[in-house]
Structure formats: structure tokens, C-alpha cells
Amino acid sequence: MPGTGQVYYCEMCGRRIEGRPYRAVVDGVEMVLCASCYLKLSRSGRAVLLREAPRSQPKKKPVLKRRTPKTLPLDQYELVEDYYERIRRAREAKGWTTSVLAQKLRISETMLRRIESGKMKPSISLARKIESLLKIELLEPTELPDMEEDYRSDPGTLTLGDVVIVRKDED
Numbered sequence: 133m134p135g136t137g138q139v140y141y142c143e144m145c146g147r148r149i150e151g152r153p154y155r156a157v158v159d160g161v162e163m164v165l166c167a168s169c170y171l172k173l174s175r176s177g178r179a180v181l182l183r184e185a186p187r188s189q190p191k192k193k194p195v196l197k198r199r200t201p202k203t204l205p206l207d208q209y210e211l212v213e214d215y216y217e218r219i220r221r222a223r224e225a226k227g228w229t230t231s232v233l234a235q236k237l238r239i240s241e242t243m244l245r246r247i248e249s250g251k252m253k254p255s256i257s258l259a260r261k262i263e264s265l266l267k268i269e270l271l272e273p274t275e276l277p278d279m280e281e282d283y284r285s286d287p288g289t290l291t292l293g294d295v296v297i298v299r300k301d302e303d
């Protein structure tokens with residue numbers, strides 16, 4: 133259907149469009165544009181291209197629904213409160229002295245002792261190392277899982293209309 137004999141004129145400059153016409157929304161109005169007008173307007177942010185063929189658009193899966201804290205970036209984790217106890221217990225269970233574990237972690241024994249006494253927090257990347265060496269968990273996601281799961285009830289995504297409807301239902 134597109135092409136074959138159909139002639140388009142740019143609704144911006146009035147010239148006959150050679151080649152592909154651009155359907156775009158300019159300042160809220162749908163228009164057919166020539167390439168040069170479209171480029172000019174889209175560069176200044178006034179034109180938004182319309183999709184001509186909605187067929188077979190690859191649908192993006194909602195990523196938000198996934199609950200895989202393992203893939204969160206490091207800065208979205210924080211140490212569990214009893215990290216030092218977990219480290220000490222796991223180390224002792226393996227029969228390692230603090231100096232053995234310190235060597236494996238490439239940190240000083242003094243530092244490890246400070247960590248195990250809770251006086252010092254290991255960095256996230258050090259905590260990761262300890263986790264894998266001792267097979268324990270020291271880090272948890274900073275965000276509560278509930279909050280990322282139920283993004284639809286986030287007040288930030290409600291429009292005014294939604295709020296009004298909710299209130300009416302409650303009356």
C-alpha cells in the first residue's frame with residue numbers, strides 16, 4: 133500500500149516529497165513531512181516520528197517484573213547487620229585462623245580482625261570475596277523487593293485521574 137504511485141506533499145514546506153514521506157507529530161499535530169523538514173523539526177525536538185507499520189513490533193518484556201537481586205549493580209547492595217558474626221562463624225567452621233582467611237582475601241590480619249569484631253565494614257567488593265570464599269551471604273539488596281515488584285501502586289505513577297477514581301470507590 134505505501135508507495136506505488138501515491139504522491140505526498142510536505143505539509144510543512146508544501147514541496148512534493150521525493151522518496152519516503154515522514155509521518156510525524158509536530159507540536160501535537162499529525163503531519164506528513166519531507167525528509168528535510170522532518171530532520172529539521174526532529175533535531176529541534178518538535179517532531180516525533182509516527183510508526184507507520186505497527187505490525188510485528190518486537191514486544192519488550194517488562195523487565196521490572198524480574199526478581200533477580202543477583203544481577204543488581206554492586207551499589208544496590210548493603211551489608212547485613214551481623215556480617216561480622218557470619219564471617220567469624222563461617223571461618224571457624226572451616227577451621228581457618230584469621231591469618232589464613234586474611235591471606236586468602238589479600239588483606240591484613242588486623243583488618244580482618246577489625247571486620248570480624250564489627251569495628252570495620254568490608255567494602256562491597258571485599259564482602260563479595262568473603263561470600264564466595266566462605267560460602268555465606270553478607271549482602272542484601274538495598275531496596276525492599278516489594279517496592280520493585282509492585283511498581284503499579286507506586287504513587288509516583290498515578291495520574292490525577294487515578295487518584296480521583298480511587299477516592300470515589302472508597303466513599
Ligand SMILES: [Zn+2]
Pocket residue numbers: 142143144145146147165166167168169170
Ligand atoms: Zn518539507
